[in-house]
Amino acid sequence: MAEVVILDDESAAAGLAANVILDLVRRKPATVLGLATGSTPLGIWLALADRGADLSDVRGFALDEYVGLPDGHPQSYRSVITREVVEPLGLDPNRVMVPGHLGPIETAGNDYERAIRAAGGVDLQVLGIGTDGHIGFNEPGSSFESLTRVKTLTRQTREDNARFFDSVDEVPVNCITQGLGTIRRAKHLVLLAFGEAKAKAIAAAVEGPVTASAPGSAIQLHPHVTVLVDGGAASELANVDYYRYAWANKPEWESL
Numbered sequence: 730m731a732e733v734v735i736l737d738d739e740s741a742a743a744g745l746a747a748n749v750i751l752d753l754v755r756r757k758p759a760t761v762l763g764l765a766t767g768s769t770p771l772g773i774w775l776a777l778a779d780r781g782a783d784l785s786d787v788r789g790f791a792l793d794e795y796v797g798l799p800d801g802h803p804q805s806y807r808s809v810i811t812r813e814v815v816e817p818l819g820l821d822p823n824r825v826m827v828p829g830h831l832g833p834i835e836t837a838g839n840d841y842e843r844a845i846r847a848a849g850g851v852d853l854q855v856l857g858i859g860t861d862g863h864i865g866f867n868e869p870g871s872s873f874e875s876l877t878r879v880k881t882l883t884r885q886t887r888e889d890n891a892r893f894f895d896s897v898d899e900v901p902v903n904c905i906t907q908g909l910g911t912i913r914r915a916k917h918l919v920l921l922a923f924g925e926a927k928a929k930a931i932a933a934a935v936e937g938p939v940t941a942s943a944p945g946s947a948i949q950l951h952p953h954v955t956v957l958v959d960g961g962a963a964s965e966l967a968n969v970d971y972y973r974y975a976w977a978n979k980p981e982w983e984s985l
């Protein structure tokens with residue numbers, strides 16, 4: 730079962746996630762991080778930048794990328810990862826990969842899987858969740874065994890992401906994303922969600938039936954998952970009292 734931690738606000742959750750990452754990097758300077766884009770993880774990158782730790786050996790693999798945006802488009806996930814993660818954290822740009830940029834798009838999925846394997850796999854995967862339950866860009870119906878591949882975004886996801894573009898019509902229809910099988914191979918999943926708009930998706934992921942209709946529920950098949958949420962995102966969870974009680978009684982020696 731995922732460890733669910735309900736925090737006062739987004740910055741408390743981001744600070745906790747940053748601590749988990751820094752503990753890992755202290756033990757393994759060449760940690761392989763799985764990087765989500767979007768609004769949810771922004772606080773983690775800010776907290777990590779503030780701590781000023783040396784992250785120059787860290788390797789990074791982005792979860793996903795739009796297909797069809799021109800090179801250098803400010804909303805391509807490669808640009809976003811460079812601007813929000815690589816530069817502020819002092820990562821080595823040659824050690825951070827974004828799917829779809831290794832060669833022709835037809836073979837980009839396999840190429841990306843090979844690169845992740847060659848790096849020894851992802852140690853810690855940061856995840857957000859879409860209002861329709863997607864993780865990465867694995868929309869409802871995605872196979873739990875899926876690997877990195879080109880997919881089609883739902884209308885709901887394109888509308889949610891329209892805030893980064895001038896209109897919903899400018900949000901690409903296609904994307905390339907790590908599959909649920911790829912994500913499940915990471916050693917530790919850290920899923921964050923904030924606000925009531927994410928409450929249904931979080932309840933389905935953490936407590937709902939394990940079903941392809943709720944891609945986030947794939948986390949229930951993983952042995953090491955940490956879910957960091959605020960009160961809004963936790964508002965549809967049935968077992969809130971237990972999560973709070975378990976957190977209050979967590980043995981001191983036990984890390985997240």
Ligand code: F6R
Nearest residue numbers: 765766767768769857858859865
């Ligand atoms: C982004 C990603 C997506 C987002 C999700 C939530 O790389 O994989 O699954 O995490 O769409 O987006 P935000 O955080 O913007 O609400």
